[in-house]
Amino acid sequence: MVPRARPAAGRGDVSIGVSVRPSIDGADHAPRRTAVAREKHRNGRTNGALPSAPDFGREEIARxxxxxxxxxxxxxRPVLVEGQPAEGLVLVVSGRLAVHRPVPDGSSVFLYxxxxxxxxxxxxxxxxxxxxLPLSLSARTVSDVAVVDAGVIxxxxENDASFRKAALELLARRLEMLLLDLEQVTAWSREARLCDLLLARGPVVRASHRELARELGCSREWISRLLGALQxxxxxSCxxxxxxxxxxxxxxxRLAASRTGPLGSGESLRSDS
Structure with a gap:
């Protein structure tokens, strides 16, 4: 049996906003509906227990x-540190872990x-x-983490076709998610990403301006200015x-109007100066 995870301690954290992609016929999906749908796909879980659709099947997780x-x-506290050899596969039993990549100035870029x-x-x-390891992993809340030795993995x-298929599907999903986030960073204005984040995590988002700034890659002052304008x-309401x-x-x-990139609406608010 897979042990039931304890509910994660602490208040909710905010993840990177979600993407809205055009449909096949060229029409945009409703931004709010698409944002919420992808947020559920990425973070779905029930009361802190293992989600109904975890990265691996329940039997595989039990093994x-x-x-x-x-x-x-x-x-x-760190779980994995960028540049070090991997102990093995890391599975979150309960809690929340932040995946981030350090940058030369000593800070880090939040990924997911x-x-x-x-x-x-x-x-x-x-x-x-x-x-x-190409990135670092640290706990956002008190977390129960399981590490499976690299040799076992x-x-x-090599020997279990079902595990091999599940592992490759996991890597494909993560790559798709990072490509969608890259699309936002390169093609969307920061205003659009903030609006999308609020729609995906709302109606109430519990986070400081500093946390939002770190996750969107901009200054706290810019976040405060834009939230003031939205309010x-x-x-x-803030x-x-x-x-x-x-x-x-x-x-x-507002999201649909501002997600066209650096030349979209709200240009005066996108300066960090």
């Missing part, structure tokens, strides 16, 4: 947990979040290839580490 080393990780039942794809890839991959228009979406339909319209 991995039988041979895994479990450890409790406190918030802010792992929740209960999800596997760190970078740890899987490093375990299979013997390459050093390589043997399973003045009646689209959101409190201490709390943002409430007041008019989702108009915010979705």
């Amino acid at each position: 991995l947990l039988e041979v895994a080393v479990r450890r409790r990780v406190e918030p802010g 979040e792992l929740k209960s039942g999800q596997v760190c794809a970078a740890s899987l890839l490093a375990a299979l290839t013997g390459r050093r 390589r043997l399973r991959f 003045a228009e009646g689209l959101v 409190g201490y580490e709390r943002i409430e979406v007041r008019d989702a339909d108009r915010l979705a319209e």
